[in-house]
Amino acid sequence: MILTIAILFWGKDKIQSNAIAEVAALPPAHPCRQDALSWLGNLKVILEAREVREPEEEDLMMQLSPLFLEKLQAAELIGEQRGEQRGEVKGKTQGRVEEARSLVIRQLTRKLGNVSPTILAKIEALPLERVELLGEDLLDFTSIDNLEQWLA
Incomplete structure (x- = not known):
């Protein structure tokens, strides 16, 4: 998994696309998936921050978008669950x-x-x-x- 992340940051073209596909193929409960999604989110932010992007980087950003959205939704769900728990405690x-x-x-x-x-x-x-x-x-x-x- 660390190799996949390293490839994402330092690989090129098809190699990066394959690494993204590898992370996307991980089962939702895989212990490395959330960490990998965090790294992918970081990569997406780095790519978005660049003033000039190569076409390959645009393609990578498109591949990263659904995974980044998944990470955001997971964080939102955790926040909602914590809010519900706090609400239950406060209500009790x-x-x-x-x-x-x-x-x-x-x-x-x-x-x-x-x-x-x-x-x-x-x-x-x-x-x-x-x-x-x-x-x-x-x-x-x-x-x-x-x-x-x-x-x-």
């Missing part, structure tokens, strides 16, 4: 926070009666750790005043 965390707040508000309402919208807004603004602590401390509250002092 947000769900946990909302459930904790809901539970604490139900407990406060049962223990102390109706809670004012102002106090509810303060509870909704609390981070998860504080909501969990409030869930424990509210067991000791005897009046809304205790809750207001806790929130202050």
